[in-house]
Amino acid sequence: MNKESRVLEAPCGFGYGAAYFSRICRSVEAIDIAEDNIRFANQAYRQSNIHWNRGDVTCLPYDTGEFDIYVSFEVFEHLPAEMTIKYVEEAYRVLKKSGKFIISTPNKAMRRNVHNPFHIKEYEFEEFSTILNKVFDSVEFYSVEKFKVEKGMKKTANNMIAVCEK
Structure with missing residues (x-):
């Protein structure tokens, strides 16, 4: 992982992993099926290169590659x-x-x-x-x-x- 990396963390839980990764990569997409987790993480970690989304690991809302x-x-x-x-x-x-x-x-x-x-x-x-x-x-x-x-x-x-x- 480096400053050019685009990272997905799924599920992200309360978001501390995504917050950590955001310091060492270009961007982080963080998803979790639990709306409460996304709401908490969005309030707790406000780094501009993290995008919080609700989603399911068996049907990811992202493009191929x-x-x-x-x-x-x-x-x-x-x-x-x-x-x-x-x-x-x-x-x-x-x-x-x-x-x-x-x-x-x-x-x-x-x-x-x-x-x-x-x-x-x-x-x-x-x-x-x-x-x-x-x-x-x-x-x-x-x-x-x-x-x-x-x-x-x-x-x-x-x-x-x-x-x-x-």
Whole structure:
């Protein structure tokens, strides 16, 4: 990400990610399905290079090839399983050639005794990898363990991050 990058953050939640990215890129499109989140973010972060919009990650309101980078943290597990491929296909669609989709999700293998009622389906590495590799040619994985990010996928990671390139 650099001063020339056009970035999409979806969903943006309360907007702090978009606010951070706005300091290091040309522009940020930030969308969330929750109107309350958009209203809060629009009031809290007034950077002129952020555009706040209500929208759905499975049907993005943007043209094909618009973004250099699409950031989407902790959303995969909130979608019905049948919607995850549409979500990933939409990410691919809105990225420019060589654009990057950065996504994270909890590692189900490390959450056997954790129940989050808002998580529809959690994924183990193999499932996560299979879905992403159906759409993207290049996928690089990272592990989050003890608040540290390391390249490669560890079975003991609390969270999984993928950097997918178009």
